[in-house]
Amino acid sequence: MNNPGQIIIVFVIILVSVILHELAHGIVAYFLGDNTAKDEGRLTLNPIKHIDPIFSILVPLLMYISGGPIFGGAKPVPVNSHKLKGGPWGMALVAIAGPLTNFLLAFIAFMIGHFTGAIYHNMGLLSVVIGQMVVVNLGFFVFNILPIPPLDGSRVLYAIAPDGAREVMERLEKTAGLWLILILVVVAGSVLSRVMGTMINGILDFFYMLVGVS
DSSP: OOOHHHHHHHHHHHHHHHHHHHHHHHHHHHHTTOOHHHHTTOSSOOGGGTOOIIIIIIHHHHHHHHTSOOOOOOSOOOOOTTTSTTTHHHHHHHHHHHHHHHHHHHHHHHHHHHHHTTTTSOOTHHHHHHHHHHHHHHHHHHHHTSSOTTSTTHHHHHHHSOHHHHHHHHHHHHHHHHHHHHHHHHHSHHHHHHHHHHHHHHHHHHHHHHTTOO
16 A cells, blocks of 8 residues: 555656656757747746646556556657757657656666665665656656657657658647547556566666676
């Protein structure tokens, strides 16, 4: 049973994770020549600017309470692809910056847990925070790299897809992108959880291998 204290900790970690995820999108876009996110006030740590009530709070908390992999997202950062250097590849870099930020946060938390012993021994609050920081961010990373519009992973497909296929994907994203994700979560939630769980465990095994723990 998840106690209120743990839920509050997870809630705070979710907020921090989604804010840094979206901020990374905006910063990379800015350095690639697009100031749209900056002009709309998205290059900020203010959570109000980034949070989507459903995907940033409700979905990840429900997944945590139900024991499944934690995943979610935030309000998409506005990007004008015509201003970006690199064309579709510039857009792919902007998109992948968010999930990579979550991966980096998970890795940093894991390394802190490794060197303090918090991931091997029960050290109270530290172990809880470290453990949830790793799990939440790996969940966000894995979920967002799925190649499904409008998730970040689809941007890599945009970069390598022919023009005709890219137009179809863009049209699909604009008309039904959010519904595709909702249907995926509701209809195929158990399958999604298993796939994500397998990927998260594989990444954790990689982390342990890096520090020489089998």
